[in-house]
């Protein structure tokens with residue numbers, strides 16, 4: 001299978017006057033085509049370094065990367081990719097259309113094809129009405145949308161977006177998400193970096209969680225949150241009930257009382273009906289039974305916490 005993006009022991013140590021920074025530990029990552037893949041991590045985790053190193057904008061210290069099957073040291077690899085760098089600033093004297101035409105020309109588009117593509121991409125990102133206004137007049141969200149239009153020029157099969165919605169208001173985020181979904185529907189692979197959990201949960205099929213230059217977890221969002229919803233392989237349940245009797249039924253020996261009910265874990269869902277029967281026999285009123293599902297945020301915090309305890313990336 002040809003991966004949209006593949007790394008093999010890719011690592012990066014920045015060397016500066018202040019010393020060495022191990023930004024990326026050797027990483028092996030495979031992103032299958034046709035997915036929206038999210039690289040999630042706090043500020044400074046190494047997300048931007050990862051994409052820059054993959055694109056060979058930043059020279060890897062060890063290892064290598066392949067983009068759609070082509071070694072990324074080969075400039076031909078980058079030709080197939082659209083890229084929105086983190087926090088892009090456009091020249092203030094250009095309009096949104098001017099920015100897109102400039103980048104279009106850099107990639108070799110000319111004449112009518114250039115005009116048409118720029119027109120179409122600006123339309124997709126909802127910037128047609130603003131296309132001929134100077135970038136200085138744009139909000140952060142508008143700038144990001146122009147950046148997204150620029151990344152879509154030339155119909156790339158892989159688009160890499162570094163923090164596409166950072167600093168963008170909720171409405172603008174929603175519009176950017178819609179564009180990403182539309183691209184994904186057309187079969188474009190999207191790789192996005194974000195420290196915004198809800199964002200990633202809403203738009204990504206698969207994610208990797210990055211922490212101090214390592215990938216702690218990789219997989220489908222649902223698999224990750226499901227696993228984090230269980231504790232020691234047990235389902236977590238929350239019961240909302242009437243008052244509990246002072247002598248609890250045997251089934252509640254391991255329950256954890258909370259305001260208006262209790263939490264309890266079971267190893268198998270088949271235990272739930274018997275548990276309910278026993279509570280009812282004890283005269284306990286049951287108003288609600290709910291299975292605990294971790295949000296991506298809770299799963300993320302849990303994974304970070306585990307990483308901390310394992311001392312991941314302790315030595316710099």
Ligand SMILES: Nc1ncnc2c1ncn2[C@@H]1O[C@H](COP(=O)(O)OP(=O)(O)O)[C@@H](O)[C@H]1O
Nearest residue numbers: 014016021023042043044045046047048049050
């Ligand atoms: N050019 C650079 N020189 C030295 N250190 C850098 C450079 N760029 C990034 N770093 C450091 O590398 C680490 C990862 O940074 P970065 O890839 O920007 O993380 P993220 O994108 O996840 O916020 C940070 O500790 C950052 O300070």
Ligand SMILES: [Mg+2]
Nearest residue numbers: 047048049086
């Ligand atoms: Mg970054």
